[in-house]
Amino acid sequence: MTVYDLPIVNASLNATAAVLLLVARRQIKQRKIQNHKKIMISAFVVSILFLICYVIYHLNVLSVPFREPLWFRPIYLVILASHVLLAVTVPVFATISLRRGLRRDDARHKKIVKYTYPIWLYVSVTGVLIYLLLYQIFPQSV
DSSP states (O other), X not given: OOGGGHHHHHHHHHHHHHHHXXXXXXXXXXXXXXXXXXXXXXXXXXXHHHHHHHHHHHHHHOOOOOOSOTTTHHHHHHHHHHHHXXXXXXXXXXXXXXXXXXXXXXXXXXXXXXXXXXXXXXXXXXXXXXXXXIIIIXXXXX
């Protein structure tokens, strides 16, 4: 494995985080608190692994510009910008949400997860979409 293999690893970690978030939400709706807790800890760990791989990749590759097709570039950049702007909030929101949940500070946990959950899910899903657009659908020269 080389550093150039990390985009697929990152996309896989993002996809895994998204699935874990969806399953965890279902578990809490069913009042399966212990299952929810385990799954959310797993989603947090997966997201930390993603962040480590992401940093390693971008320290080595820096960036991969979206060049072609030109007609799609503005759409890609809007998706990327929203992804990046929201992604910087996820570590903070996720850490606070996890801490409150683990401490069973349920009222404050519920207040923050109404923001954390959709942002974290959006960032995870758009992370996969960005990978697909950049490396599969419209492959760029790396």
